[in-house]
Amino acid sequence: MTTLPYERLTYLENFGHSLRAASYLYKPTSAEQIGETFQFAKKNGLTVTLRGAGRSYNDAALNGGGIVMDIQDMNRILEWNPATGVIKAEPGVTLQKLWQHVLPDGWWPPVVSGTMYTTLGGCLGMNIHGKNNYKMGTIGEHVLEFTALLPTGAEVTCSPTHNGDLFYSIISGMGMLGVFTSVTMQMKKVHSGLLQVEAFPARNLHEHLNAIAESAPVNDYTVGWLDSTATGSGLGRGQLHTAKYLHEGEDPEPRKTMQVSYQTLPSTLFWVFPKSIIHYFMAPFMHNPGVWLINTAKYIASLRKGQYRQSHAAFHFLLDYVPNWEKAYGRDGLIQYQSFLPKETAEDAWREMLTLSHKRGMPSYLGVTKRHRPDKFLLSHAVDGFSLALDFKVTNKSRASMRAMLHDFDRIVLEAGGRFYFAKNSETTPETALRFLGKETVEKFKALKRRTDPHNLLESDLFRRVFGSL
Amino acid sequence: MPETKISAATPLQARRTAIVVGASSGIGAALTRKLAAEGYLVAAVARRAELLASLCNEINAAHGETRALPFIHDVTDYDSVPSTLQNILQTFGRLDLFVYNAGIQQHVKLDEFDFRKDRAMIETNLLGAMAWLNPVAAMFHHLRAGHIVGISSVAGDRGRIGAPAYNTSKAALSTYLESLRNRLTRRGVTVTTIKPGFVETDILRSAPKKNFFWLISPEQAAEGIWKAIQSRKQTAYVPAQWGLLMLVIRHIPSFIFRRLSF
Numbered sequence: 001m002t003t004l005p006y007e008r009l010t011y012l013e014n015f016g017h018s019l020r021a022a023s024y025l026y027k028p029t030s031a032e033q034i035g036e037t038f039q040f041a042k043k044n045g046l047t048v049t050l051r052g053a054g055r056s057y058n059d060a061a062l063n064g065g066g067i068v069m070d071i072q073d074m075n076r077i078l079e080w081n082p083a084t085g086v087i088k089a090e091p092g093v094t095l096q097k098l099w100q101h102v103l104p105d106g107w108w109p110p111v112v113s114g115t116m117y118t119t120l121g122g123c124l125g126m127n128i129h130g131k132n133n134y135k136m137g138t139i140g141e142h143v144l145e146f147t148a149l150l151p152t153g154a155e156v157t158c159s160p161t162h163n164g165d166l167f168y169s170i171i172s173g174m175g176m177l178g179v180f181t182s183v184t185m186q187m188k189k190v191h192s193g194l195l196q197v198e199a200f201p202a203r204n205l206h207e208h209l210n211a212i213a214e215s216a217p218v219n220d221y222t223v224g225w226l227d228s229t230a231t232g233s234g235l236g237r238g239q240l241h242t243a244k245y246l247h248e249g250e251d252p253e254p255r256k257t258m259q260v261s262y263q264t265l266p267s268t269l270f271w272v273f274p275k276s277i278i279h280y281f282m283a284p285f286m287h288n289p290g291v292w293l294i295n296t297a298k299y300i301a302s303l304r305k306g307q308y309r310q311s312h313a314a315f316h317f318l319l320d321y322v323p324n325w326e327k328a329y330g331r332d333g334l335i336q337y338q339s340f341l342p343k344e345t346a347e348d349a350w351r352e353m354l355t356l357s358h359k360r361g362m363p364s365y366l367g368v369t370k371r372h373r374p375d376k377f378l379l380s381h382a383v384d385g386f387s388l389a390l391d392f393k394v395t396n397k398s399r400a401s402m403r404a405m406l407h408d409f410d411r412i413v414l415e416a417g418g419r420f421y422f423a424k425n426s427e428t429t430p431e432t433a434l435r436f437l438g439k440e441t442v443e444k445f446k447a448l449k450r451r452t453d454p455h456n457l458l459e460s461d462l463f464r465r466v467f468g469s470l
Numbered sequence: 471m472p473e474t475k476i477s478a479a480t481p482l483q484a485r486r487t488a489i490v491v492g493a494s495s496g497i498g499a500a501l502t503r504k505l506a507a508e509g510y511l512v513a514a515v516a517r518r519a520e521l522l523a524s525l526c527n528e529i530n531a532a533h534g535e536t537r538a539l540p541f542i543h544d545v546t547d548y549d550s551v552p553s554t555l556q557n558i559l560q561t562f563g564r565l566d567l568f569v570y571n572a573g574i575q576q577h578v579k580l581d582e583f584d585f586r587k588d589r590a591m592i593e594t595n596l597l598g599a600m601a602w603l604n605p606v607a608a609m610f611h612h613l614r615a616g617h618i619v620g621i622s623s624v625a626g627d628r629g630r631i632g633a634p635a636y637n638t639s640k641a642a643l644s645t646y647l648e649s650l651r652n653r654l655t656r657r658g659v660t661v662t663t664i665k666p667g668f669v670e671t672d673i674l675r676s677a678p679k680k681n682f683f684w685l686i687s688p689e690q691a692a693e694g695i696w697k698a699i700q701s702r703k704q705t706a707y708v709p710a711q712w713g714l715l716m717l718v719i720r721h722i723p724s725f726i727f728r729r730l731s732f
Contacts, residue, residue, distance in 0.1 A: 004556055007612055008612070009612040010613065018481035019484060022564045059478075059479075064563020065559035065561070065563055335481045335482065394482065403483060426482070427480050461478065461563065465478035468478075
């Protein structure tokens with residue numbers, strides 16, 4: 001133990017800058033180096049956590065006192081077939097690199113997150129969804145095949161029909177079963193670089209969820225912004241954005257709109273302010289009255305309905321509009337609480353939660369709603385219903401009371417038959433996880449873990465926190 | 471290995487963490503109590519297992535949760551330091567504060583010249599400190615953060631008639647800490663040298679002469695050290711009036727100092 005690589009020690013944070021852990025950072029560029037790192041970890045009694053872009057809101061990519069294997073340097077696109085839309089890439093390829101590679105040929109990733117900076121490895125480890133979850137499912141549903149290196153040293157090839165149990169568990173397995181070394185995916189054919197977008201308001205939670213439920217079947221994408229500071233009769237009000245792909249011929253200049261340069265988000269606001277500095281101007285407003293003001297203004301602006309065409313990138317990657325926006329939350333950062341609820345119980349549960357957050361003086365600063373459908377993956381967060389993601393500012397003073405509130409939220413969600421997402425919530429307890437996953441799923445996950453990782457080399461802070469005692 | 475389970479760190483349960491080496495009694499025990507009361511998670515490192523266990527139990531019972539974890543370790547077992555440190559880092563996930571407090575004094579009579587006693591003091595007070603400070607400094611250097619506190623002594627400010635090796639060990643520790651400070655400040659690491667005066671600890675209780683003044687309890691010492699930690703002081707005399715007194719003592723010319731009886 002005397003030869004620990006102190007020179008690799010570094011503090012890594014969660015995306016919200018609200019948690020940090022000291023780790024030995026490795027950046028492998030090949031499967032061989034991943035294997036060597038596993039060997040080193042085993043020899044020195046260390047554990048290994050996988051990290052992509054570090055965009056998880058919790059401790060999924062943190063490993064205090066252990067090794068963090070950052071796979072971002074494994075970022076080659078290995079094969080691309082513009083005729084079939086099948087792409088093979090390494091796990092460090094970001095969604096940005098992916099769409100920029102395929103769009104000029106008339107394809108788009110079938111599922112993307114709200115930011116384009118996530119990596120394929122991270123997206124598959126958490127089995128992300130997009131604003132089209134109810135229609136296209138999770139990203140894992142579009143994987144034709146992947147190869148993964150297990151901590152045992154074995155390299156496995158998995159598809160829905162070959163090694164199916166590993167396929168449906170390594171995807172969604174939080175990087176705890178193996179390391180993706182290549183991913184083969186089917187892209188979605190598009191006939192334009194633009195989407196037909198519609199924006200309209202919802203006056204309260206009931207209207208909000210009804211609007212999502214009604215819009216989803218007739219649109220390719222549906223997403224809601226929820227004014228989480230509104231109270232009383234306006235509780236749960238917000239704005240919906242729906243989008244449809246353009247059919248062949250609807251875009252007179254598809255070649256032009258599918259160029260990467262056409263998709264690029266502007267780098268300045270009002271043509272003068274560099275966007276990279278906007279978060280400094282947001283920071284002074286990041287308190288309850290300031291956010292109420294911003295949300296109210298945004299809601300009033302949203303009362304004007306709109307119909308327009310927007311580029312894919314501009315529609316999808318809302319989180320990338322203001323670079324480093326999360327830094328506006330200040331020194332103690334932010335957390336996100338996302339709950340997934342059946343369509344029958346969602347309204348009552350969220351009404352109770354939003355009311356509780358106002359009563360306790362800790363309103364969320366940003367709310368986002370989506371429509372979902374169940375999937376077949378082992379650690380699934382999906383339900384036939386809706387999700388609500390709530391961002392909260394962390395302050396030193398409110399830590400304990402916010403934790404108590406989130407545990408009350410957990411109780412409400414569990415009673416309403418809801419689920420959670422391991423890329424988001426940071427305070428989920430083992431008991432909560434056991435209850436929403438079910439004993440059978442947890443046992444199956446543990447059995448697979450014993451098989452692929454008999455020495456427990458792959459462990460993250462998230463894994464220890466939630467599954468360590470289960 | 472710690473037996474008690476600590477709750478996982480989360481954004482809403484983020485805790486600062488500290489190591490106190492030499493935690494079983496005296497200033498170390500008081501400082502461990504103080505840090506735990508301030509919300510730190512403390513790795514209490516010491517040789518005497520029973521004392522350490524009862525200290526940690528007392529602290530954890532008082533706070534209703536685990537805030538102090540015992541790590542049994544003899545500071546003169548230099549080779550086991552890196553693994554103990556790694557063990558603590560793995561348990562805590564981060565390290566904000568490191569305190570080296572281990573220290574012994576073996577009293578020598580004015581006509582006694584004993585290498586074994588001198589060696590024991592150097593091994594615990596200085597070499598033990600170096601064995602810990604090197605890997606801790608390496609960690610903090612690369613992490614670009616952290617706070618190192620060394621409990622030295624006013625005794626290191628002059629070589630006195632009654633305690634050659636003890637004075638040497640503390641003088642050397644102070645100098646070593648100064649060097650570390652000069653190396654690590656540019657990496658965002660703070661190094662604080664604490665120079666306590668007379669504190670009611672085992673060292674004093676075993677002293678042949680009892681002519682102490684400005685005597686303080688270990689708890690009072692811990693308060694003073696905590697203040698110095700908070701204000702990220704470079705050097706702090708505890709209590710502060712020792713700073714003035716030692717300024718005078720440091721300037722007493724040798725031809726007088728040779729004739730003094732302390």
